[in-house]
Each structure stands twice: as structure tokens, then as C-alpha cells.
Amino acid sequence: MSDAIFRADPPEARRMVMLDGVALIFHRPSGLTHIVAPPAPQILEALGEGDASPDTLLERLQRDYDFGAADDLAAALDARLAELETAGLVWRP
Amino acid sequence: MRHEFRVQVGPAAFRIGSDWRQPLDQMAALYNGYPTPEIPDFTVRLFARRFWRRFLRPSVMIGGDYMLPDAAPLSLAHGMLGAEMGMNLQMALGQRRYLLLHASAVERDGKALLMTGESGAGKSTLSALLGERGWRFMGDEFALVDLENGAIHPFPRLVSLKNEAISLFEDSVDASRLGPLMRDTPKGDIRHLRPPDDAVEKMHEPAHPALLLFPRFGHAPDIREIGQAEVFVRLTQASTNYVMLGEVGFDTLSRLVTTIPSRAVDYPDTESAVDSVERLWAELAA
Numbered sequence: 392m393s394d395a396i397f398r399a400d401p402p403e404a405r406r407m408v409m410l411d412g413v414a415l416i417f418h419r420p421s422g423l424t425h426i427v428a429p430p431a432p433q434i435l436e437a438l439g440e441g442d443a444s445p446d447t448l449l450e451r452l453q454r455d456y457d458f459g460a461a462d463d464l465a466a467a468l469d470a471r472l473a474e475l476e477t478a479g480l481v482w483r484p
Numbered sequence: 485m486r487h488e489f490r491v492q493v494g495p496a497a498f499r500i501g502s503d504w505r506q507p508l509d510q511m512a513a514l515y516n517g518y519p520t521p522e523i524p525d526f527t528v529r530l531f532a533r534r535f536w537r538r539f540l541r542p543s544v545m546i547g548g549d550y551m552l553p554d555a556a557p558l559s560l561a562h563g564m565l566g567a568e569m570g571m572n573l574q575m576a577l578g579q580r581r582y583l584l585l586h587a588s589a590v591e592r593d594g595k596a597l598l599m600t601g602e603s604g605a606g607k608s609t610l611s612a613l614l615g616e617r618g619w620r621f622m623g624d625e626f627a628l629v630d631l632e633n634g635a636i637h638p639f640p641r642l643v644s645l646k647n648e649a650i651s652l653f654e655d656s657v658d659a660s661r662l663g664p665l666m667r668d669t670p671k672g673d674i675r676h677l678r679p680p681d682d683a684v685e686k687m688h689e690p691a692h693p694a695l696l697l698f699p700r701f702g703h704a705p706d707i708r709e710i711g712q713a714e715v716f717v718r719l720t721q722a723s724t725n726y727v728m729l730g731e732v733g734f735d736t737l738s739r740l741v742t743t744i745p746s747r748a749v750d751y752p753d754t755e756s757a758v759d760s761v762e763r764l765w766a767e768l769a770a
Contacts, residue, residue: 406731406735408738408742410711410713410738410741410742411711411713415713415734415738417731417735419731422730422731424720424734426713426716
């Protein structure tokens with residue numbers, strides 16, 4: 392897991408509509424529409440509490456959601472963060 | 485421009501200027517009964533590529549407020565097609581008051597049926613056919629979605645019948661409603677059809693959408709549900725101004741997708757398609 396700190400725009404910078412279990416996100420700063428699957432919306436929501444390292448972010452997510460006995464959560468979170476970073480929805484300040 | 489023709493189609497007012505009379509006379513005959521606007525929203529120009537070309541083997545260039553730089557010239561015999569293409573182009577690139585969906589629309593009992601799909605899927609032919617069978621024809625090319633309340637505004641321009649679809653209408657509608665047969669255009673054989681009178685009379689009456697279909701011609705009959713997320717993506721691709729509208733486009737499209745049912749409809753022939761449409765309408769929208 393990387394030591395990077397991630398940031399997302401505040402919730403008011405997005406319009407989000409849930410359809411069939413995926414989220415349509417209209418990102419106001421860029422004017423782009425994104426279609427993302429869980430846990431991407433949850434990651435954005437957790438970053439709403441403030442900038443966070445992947446470790447901190449995982450703690451926030453585990454506090455709010457039950458991930459069961461999954462053992463590769465850190466790697467999965469890194470992969471999702473990389474996707475969100477590519478989409479421009481999260482970045483490193 | 486030496487010659488000019490003006491026509492109001494739904495909420496859009498067009499001025500078509502031309503170096504030649506013929507295409508405008510053909511349009512005036514088919515758009516007979518449509519309102520003539522005083523102030524045009526969009527201008528389309530049909531002009532000669534070179535001055536002397538107006539007389540020798542004329543070739544028609546299409547221009548207007550919005551232009552495609554690589555549009556190829558057409559022969560004068562296809563001039564009216566050029567004007568119709570120019571009108572579509574002005575709408576596709578210049579319309580900002582509505583979310584534009586590349587879709588056909590018909591209305592019954594105050595509710596609209598939308599049909600969208602790839603070119604050749606049959607949405608245009610189907611809408612024209614339904615317009616002859618008890619539905620109100622609202623448009624074969626663009627559905628204009630109201631940005632405030634989601635209603636569909638009619639855009640009942642001439643239907644451009646292509647190839648096999650032409651013969652479906654030649655024997656069943658009054659000859660005065662058909663334009664000249666234009667062979668071997670860039671889109672194949674084309675013949676324009678004037679929409680029925682009620683479509684013209686009610687061109688300012690919107691209708692709320694009640695069903696969205698994705699017809700596909702040339703396949704065994706089949707009806708499939710489509711997830712809302714996929715419908716949303718397909719409609720962003722079917723819209724010519726979704727990106728330009730920004731957030732209001734997002735809100736308008738997501739409201740449409742979440743409030744009306746959608747189905748994909750495969751059909752081998754038009755009669756089968758009409759049957760499927762009537763059945764789905766009775767089941768999901770009536």
C-alpha cells in the first residue's frame with residue numbers, strides 16, 4: 392500500500408444517480424459524466440471527511456461497511472484509487 | 485442567395501437559401517401547410533461550388549450557421565436532400581434549448597413513444613408507419629427533450645425514406661405527400677415523405693415520454709430488458725448535445741432513464757415490429 396495522500400472534491404461538486412447498482416456521477420468541475428461501480432462512490436464519500444492515506448481510508452470504510460473476512464482489501468483499494476485518479480475524481484494534493 | 489424558403493418545424497425556424505430554385509420548390513410543395521416564420525433560428529445555404537457550376541453540371545455545397553468542413557458536394561438532383569441534411573446539422577450542432585436525442589417519436593393518448601438505435605435500425609421507418617396507423621407522428625430524426633419538465637417536443641420534418649422503406653409507402657399514401665425519388669445518394673435511394681396533417685397541426689403540442697424502445701431490424705423476433713445504466717450510456721451516445729448542455733443534460737437524461745421503461749426489440753420485418761410495439765405499449769405504457 393502506498394504512502395500517498397488522496398483528496399476528492401467535496402460532495403457538492405458531484406451529482407450522483409444510482410442505476411442498477413452502479414453510480415452515474417456528473418463531476419461539476421470537469422463537466423464529465425462517469426459511471427462507476429461500488430466501492431468507488433463509497434471511497435469518494437469517505438474522502439469527504441478529509442484527505443486520507445489508503446490506510447486511513449480503509450479504516451474509514453471498515454468503520455462504515457462490513458467487508459467480511461476479505462484479506463486483500465488493501466490491494467483492492469489501491470486498484471480502485473488508481474482508477475479514480477485516472478478518471479480525475481481523486482488526486483494527490 | 486438568389487432564392488429563399490422559410491419553414492417552421494416544431495420549435496425551430498429555418499431559412500434555406502439556395503443558388504437554385506428547384507430544391508426550394510420541391511421543399512415548398514412538401515412543406516405545404518407548415519408555418520412560415522418571420523425570424524429564423526437557423527440558416528442553411530445551398531450554394532454552387534464555383535460560380536459557373538451553377539449552370540454547368542451543378543454541384544451543391546451545403547452551408548449554414550454550423551458547417552461540417554468535409555461535407556461533400558451533392559448533385560443538383562439531390563439538392564433537397566442537402567437542404568434536409570443542412571437542417572439536421574443546424575439542429576444537431578446549434579440547438580441548446582432541448583436535450584437532443586437521435587430518436588424517432590410518436591404519440592398516443594398524450595404519451596410519447598421514443599425509438600432510438602443505430603442508423604438502419606428502422607426507427608425512422610417505424611415512426612412513419614405508426615404515423616399512418618393511428619399514432620401521431622412527432623419526428624423521425626430528433627426527439628427534443630424539455631430541460632425543465634422532460635416532455636418531448638415534436639420535430640415533424642419530412643421523413644427521409646431510404647431504400648426498401650420507400651416501397652412501403654408508395655402505394656399507401658397520397659402521391660402529393662411524396663417528393664422526387666433520388667437515386668444513388670450518399671445514403672442510397674431516398675424519397676421524402678410529408679408527415680400526416682395531424683402531425684403538422686400539432687407540431688407545438690409536446691407529450692410526456694412513456695416508453696423507450698431500441699428497435700433492431702433484420703433479426704429474429706426478440707424482446708429484451710436493458711439495464712438503466714446501459715440505457716443511459718446508449719442515450720448519451722444518441723444525443724448530439726449532451727456534453728454541451730453539462731449538468732442540465734445530465735439531470736434531464738437521468739430523469740428520462742429512471743422514469744420510463746425501456747426494451748430492446750429485434751424484428752425481421754416491419755409488420756412484426758408494429759406488433760411488438762403495440763404489445764409493449766399495451767403492457768408497459770397504456
